[in-house]
Amino acid sequence: MTVFSQMAAAGHEQVCHVADADTGLRAIVAVHSTALGPGLGGVRIREYADEQAALVDVLRLSEAMSYKAACAGLRCGGAKAVVLGPFPRDREAAMHALGRAVDGLSGRYVATEDMGMTEADIALLNEVTPHAVGRSLEAGGSGDPSPHTADGVIAGMRASLRAAGRTVDFQGLRVAVQGCGNVGFGVIERLLAAGATVIASDVSQQARERAAGAGAQIVDNDRIHAESADIFAPCGIGAILNAGSIAELGCAIVAGGANNQLAEAEDGERLAARGIVYAPDFVINAGGLINVSDELDSEGYNAERVRFRVASIESTLDEVFAQASAQGETTERVAMAMAKTRIEAGSR
16 A cells, blocks of 8 residues: 555545654654644654554554544644654754654644653753643643553543443452553552552563562563453553454453554454453543643643543543443444544534
8 A cells, every 4th residue: 555545544634754864863743633623642762663564553543643632522633753763872863853843744743752752852842843742840741641541541441340330449350451651550550559459561571570569460461461350451552452362351341541452443343242341542541642732722731620631531431331332333433433523523
């Protein structure tokens, strides 16, 4: 497929390839939709197998950001950037090069944090462009978005328990968390504090040790999905729910913070066929986006407003589950339809 045909498949508005000769920076920016506002999405730094793999990832991620923003009721669209690792050694110069590329899009893309990025990196982007959010609290920004994503995942788990006919109480529940990064570790801390038993995994030894120190039991990262648990929470890389892994799931509920959890559209049907309650990722993991998007408000960042909007993820998922049950449809398709309806209304 050509780049244009891949863009057309999901309705992307714009894709930009960035190459900076001085630093060696290579990046791709994908703007999926600006119907509801500027395309907002993180910069992901990752080593890809090749350029096509990076393009596929940025297209999938930017599309998901549009649906995430729409379901959360935000006045922004969806976009994403990926930097093909390894990242240049001169981080400041490379971030400035990326910032100039972002600035050249004249606000159609607003960058924020994702895998491999920090608040300090956002500050470097802000030195050359105003179109980056996720600044530190000290700099007047919204701070680290991961605690808000973790809060949203916990809220989504409550709605998922209700949809599964379970008591909405984490005491005594067994939850498997795959990925112990900032979001995953935040979910682990909250679950343990609420009385749950947590098993966890990660490819990073440091992340595993931190999770173990908090009280989680560490298991094999490649097999955690098959562990017997009430809830499986994917909080690492995407596309981990496929025909093979879904057949091996040992849980009643899938509710986690990872993006693009389904490898293909049919995986939503596979989960439903097994009677597994699935919280669509672009609904349950919107807390971080809600947080950083608040920096774009004309009145400035408001922490109380953010807490209210993150908490509303629970009621949004209640609505998704109710519609899915009434229509005999998968939760993924119901949430997607909800998002597309809002985006189309914005386009009109």
